[in-house]
Amino acid sequence: MALFIPSLLVLQRKIILIPLFFISTALAEQVNPKHIFSQNKKLVSEIVTDDGYGTGFLFGHDDAIITAKHLVDGVSRISVILEGEKYNVDQVYYFENNIDIAILKLDRDTKPIKVKYRISNAGALDPVLLIANPYGLARTVTTGYISNIINKNGNIYYIATAASSLGSSGGPVFNYNGALVGVHTGNYGGVHQSIISMDTIIGNIDEISLMPTYKYFGRTRRIFGSLKNAIYKPVDYLNTVLK
Numbered sequence: 729m730a731l732f733i734p735s736l737l738v739l740q741r742k743i744i745l746i747p748l749f750f751i752s753t754a755l756a757e758q759v760n761p762k763h764i765f766s767q768n769k770k771l772v773s774e775i776v777t778d779d780g781y782g783t784g785f786l787f788g789h790d791d792a793i794i795t796a797k798h799l800v801d802g803v804s805r806i807s808v809i810l811e812g813e814k815y816n817v818d819q820v821y822y823f824e825n826n827i828d829i830a831i832l833k834l835d836r837d838t839k840p841i842k843v844k845y846r847i848s849n850a851g852a853l854d855p856v857l858l859i860a861n862p863y864g865l866a867r868t869v870t871t872g873y874i875s876n877i878i879n880k881n882g883n884i885y886y887i888a889t890a891a892s893s894l895g896s897s898g899g900p901v902f903n904y905n906g907a908l909v910g911v912h913t914g915n916y917g918g919v920h921q922s923i924i925s926m927d928t929i930i931g932n933i934d935e936i937s938l939m940p941t942y943k944y945f946g947r948t949r950r951i952f953g954s955l956k957n958a959i960y961k962p963v964d965y966l967n968t969v970l971k
Contacts, residue, residue, distance in 0.1 A: 759906040761857050761871060768902065769867050771843065772859045774809040775799055775832075775898060783860040783899040783912075784808060787831075787845075790838045794929075795898035796913045797822050797830040801939075810838055820939040823932055827883065828913045829924060831936065847926050848907035850874050850886055858890045858912055858921065860899030875920065883932070886910055886923040896921070 768785075775782040775795050779802075784795035793808055800806055806817040819833040850856065854874045862868050872890030879885075888901070892915040899912045901923050910923035 758904040761869075761904065764857055764902050764904070764906045765859065765869050767906065768900065769859060770811055772861075772867055772900065774861050774864075774866055776807045776809065777803040778805045779803050781861065781864055781895050782897045783895065784832065785859075785898075785900045786810070786838065786843045790843065791834040791836065793817075793832040793834065794900075794911060795830055795832060796911065797828045798913070799897055800830050800832070806832065808832065808834060813839065821936050822939045823929075824935045824937050825932060827924060827928065827932055827935075829911060829929055830939070846905070846907035847930070848903055848905065848909050849884070849925060849927055850877075850903055850909045852877060854909075855904045856886075856888050856890055856909065856923075857902045857904070858888075858892060858896065858899050859902075860892060860896035860912060862891075862893035862896045864895055872921075883928040884925040885928070886925060888921050888923055890921055892921045 771786045773784045773786070773793055775784045775793075777800060780799065782796060782799040784793040786792065787794045793810075800817075800820055801822070806820070808815040808817060815834040815836065815838070817832045818835045821831040821833070823829055852874055856872060856874060858870050858872075859867055860870075870890040870892065872888050874886050874888050876887035877884065878887065886901075886909070890901070892899075892912055896912055897914065900908055901910045901912055901921075903909050908926055910925045911929065912921050912923055914922040
C-alpha cells in the first residue's frame with residue numbers, strides 16, 4: 729500500500745508541489761540485492777574536495793547531488809565524478825537546522841540518466857543495502873539490517889549494521905524492496921552506521937539555504953542564484969509504486 733502525501737517545497741521564493749510516495753515495507757515484495765545495485769549504481773557519484781573524499785548521488789534533477797554536509801562544509805573546491813565524467817560544483821545548499829545533508833548543484837547537466845526512486849521508511853530488523861566509496865573504492869556495496877531507530881526532535885535516524893568506512897558518507901541506503909530509505913552520514917567503529925531518513929530530509933526541505941562560505945576556484949560564489957538555477961525540480965518518485 730502506498731501513502732500519497734502532498735508536500736510544499738519552497739526554494740528561492742518558488743513553491744512547488746511534490747508528490748511523495750512512501751511505500752509500506754511490510755507489504756512490498758523484496759527485490760534481489762543485485763537488481764537494486766544494478767538499477768542504482770550509475771546514480772552514485774564520487775565526491776572529491778581539497779580536504780577529502782566521499783559519496784553522493786543524483787536526486788531530483790540531473791544537476792543535483794545529495795551528499796553529507798560535513799564532506800563539503802568549509803572547503804574551497806568540490807569535484808563530482810559520475811559515470812567517469814568530472815563535474816565542478818556551482819552552488820552548495822545546506823539545511824539550516826543542522827541536518828548533516830548538503831545538496832550540490834553541478835556546473836552543468838549530467839549525461840541522460842533517469843533519476844527515479846521509490847521513497848520508504850524503514851523498520852527495526854529491515855535488511856538494507858549501502859552503495860558508497862569507502863577509502864575511494866567506487867560503488868562498493870555492503871549490506872546489513874536496521875538495528876535501531878532514533879527520533880531526535882522529530883527527525884528520524886536509523887542505526888544499521890552495514891559496514892562503512894572513510895569515504896562512505898553521503899551514500900544512498902536502500903531497503904530490499906528497492907526503495908531509498910536514507911543517506912549514510914557516519915559510523916560507529918565501522919560496525920554500525922548512522923542514516924538520516926529520507927522522510928526527514930524531505931520534511932525539512934523548506935530549511936534549505938545556499939551555503940555562502942563555499943568558494944569556487946578561489947572566488948566566493950554569489951549567495952543568491954536566479955530562479956532558473958534552483959536545483960530542486962518536481963521529483964518523479966517512480967510514478968509506478970509497488971503493486
